[in-house]
Amino acid sequence: MDVQNEEKLRVDFRNLLFDLSKSQDALQDSGKKKRSNFYQELERLYWDEKFQHYSSDIFVVLKNLQSDSVEGSIDVLGQNLDLIRQGYQQKNIASDGTSKDIQAHIRKLYDDVNLLSSLVLTDEAENWRYSQENRLKQQEQRLKQLDESINKSQSKLERVEKKIKSSQKEYIAILGIFAAIILAFTGGITFSTSVLENMHKSSIYRVVLVILLIGFTLVNVLYLLFMFIDKLVRNDKRIIPIKPVITFDIAVIAFVIILIVLWTNGTVELRNRNINENISENESHSSEIIDTSEIDDSFYVQSLDSESRVAE
Secondary structure: OOHHHHHHHHHHHHHHHHHHOOOOOOOOHHHHHHHHHHHHHHHHHHHHOOOOOOHHHHHHHHHHHHOOOOOOOHHHHHHHHHHHHHHOOOOOEOOOOOEOOOHHHHHHHHHHHHHHHHHHHHHHHHHHHHHHHHHHHHHHHHHHHHHHHHHHHHHHHHHHHHHHHHHHHHHHHHHHHHHHHHHHHHHHHHHHHHHHHOHHHOOHHHHHHHHHHHHHHHHHHHHHHHHHHHHHHHOOOOOOOOHHHHHHHHHHHHHHHHHHHHHHHOHHHHHHHHHHHHHHHHHHHHHHHHHHHHHHHHHHHHHHHHHHHHHO
């Protein structure tokens, strides 16, 4: 058999298998003519042409049926070949008078198709299992990523909730501190005004001491309140400088000590006494001068009177 003829027979063989895979009704009782046509085609190939099918051709047909690139099914092909194997009978006579018997070829074809079908289906099942495993792994990875994303979102949400609660507390604290600042400042101003209005009723030492104590208290309280607000707003561990308020406190304490020393020594009273004494001395000296001038004037008047009398 030459190569060209063999290739043609291989094509006819593959087309026959494709035809057998298209429909389950091809070999039913209502289609005897079709069934006899398949028998005759197989006898032509295996008996007349002495054709030996290739397993590779069967494999190609099965792979095409598996990939849905052509119409047909592997299961339908197997069922129809089983019907041919069971229903085939040798009836046709060859030209040399012998009957055409291809039962051995049909059994071999049926066996090869079943064997290769199991391999193809097993490979398909393995591929399907592998694809399903990959799909499950991908789904697991996606679920894991989704869980991580959910956990991160929950963590962020918890941090936001904590921050909101903390902010609310900070706002309340800041409002309270500002209210305290306003009350402290207003109270200090009111008290200072009252002290200044009634300062003429008390000694200068007490007035100055009260003013220093009020200033000391207001400055320290306001500085502490503003420092607390700064810590709440900035929310860091930065050290706030306290040197200015310490300098102010030292100055106030120094003034208080000086005031106490002056108060103990009666410096203001001594100064007032000296001033009063100077004023008294000045007043007495002024009165003496006035008396002397009056004496001189009277003496001058008397001398004039005496002179006038002599002249008369």
